[in-house]
Amino acid sequence: MLLLYFSRFYWDEKVKLEDSFNATIDTLVQALDAKDTFTRLHSERVAAIATDLAQVKGLDEADRRKIAYGARIHDIGKVGIPDDVLLKPIRLTSQEFELIKSHTTRGAEILKPAARYFKEVLPIVLYHHERWDGRGYPEGRAGDAIPLWARIVCIADAYEAMTAGRSYSPPKSPQRAMQELEDLAGDQFDPELVKLFKGIWLQDPIWKDREVFLRSYTSPVPSLDLPLPSRSESGSATSPKSG
Numbered sequence: 182m183l184l185l186y187f188s189r190f191y192w193d194e195k196v197k198l199e200d201s202f203n204a205t206i207d208t209l210v211q212a213l214d215a216k217d218t219f220t221r222l223h224s225e226r227v228a229a230i231a232t233d234l235a236q237v238k239g240l241d242e243a244d245r246r247k248i249a250y251g252a253r254i255h256d257i258g259k260v261g262i263p264d265d266v267l268l269k270p271i272r273l274t275s276q277e278f279e280l281i282k283s284h285t286t287r288g289a290e291i292l293k294p295a296a297r298y299f300k301e302v303l304p305i306v307l308y309h310h311e312r313w314d315g316r317g318y319p320e321g322r323a324g325d326a327i328p329l330w331a332r333i334v335c336i337a338d339a340y341e342a343m344t345a346g347r348s349y350s351p352p353k354s355p356q357r358a359m360q361e362l363e364d365l366a367g368d369q370f371d372p373e374l375v376k377l378f379k380g381i382w383l384q385d386p387i388w389k390d391r392e393v394f395l396r397s398y399t400s401p402v403p404s405l406d407l408p409l410p411s412r413s414e415s416g417s418a419t420s421p422k423s424g
């Protein structure tokens with residue numbers, strides 16, 4: 182009987198801890214959404230894509246849940262980037278681009294006080310802009326030296342960014358974004374993951390078309406009622422502000 186009581190007690194505590202972790206992630210995402218209205222729900226769609234990609238990669242449910250957490254806060258470091266740079270509607274200067282790039286290390290800094298809770302998702306925040314060929318940032322890691330979870334979020338992030346567009350570049354069609362991922366497989370992206378991505382993309386997942394995803398999405402917390410980017414062609418996977 183006593184054993185049953187303690188089992189129940191620890192289970193309740195575990196649920197409470199997970200609830201508060203979820204609430205913390207929601208708060209961080211809302212803070213970023215409030216700052217950068219153009220990328221509204223970007224992180225949620227990246228999380229949906231990354232979770233599916235992690236599944237076909239064979240990762241278990243516990244890992245997929247952690248990847249979703251990491252994907253939702255992957256750009257949290259952008260809260261530390263001045264608005265006039267983050268929201269600039271034209272191409273960035275090289276100095277401004279360097280500032281944008283710092284969102285990876287800034288994100289890791291923001292999570293530092295709670296590092297023991299975020300330690301598994303922190304590599305996603307820090308390394309989601311590394312490139313397979315070693316020409317990414319912040320450390321220029323290459324290939325398998327880039328943590329797998331960060332490689333997964335990197336592809337999800339690039340696809341979402343290309344199909345969403347940015348303040349200075351209109352969105353690409355899903356087909357064109359898919360083609361660009363394939364063109365950059367082995368350069369920017371993990372080639373095996375791109376193949377797996379194409380496999381699920383061909384099955385028309387809910388996230389394939391951004392507008393379809395946004396229409397069907399029910400936010401766990403009230404979303405800000407803000408305008409969405411319009412639809413047309415162009416943009417680049419390697420553009421400075423992608424992701």
Ligand SMILES: [Fe+2]
Nearest residue numbers: 255256423424
């Ligand atoms: Fe990013």
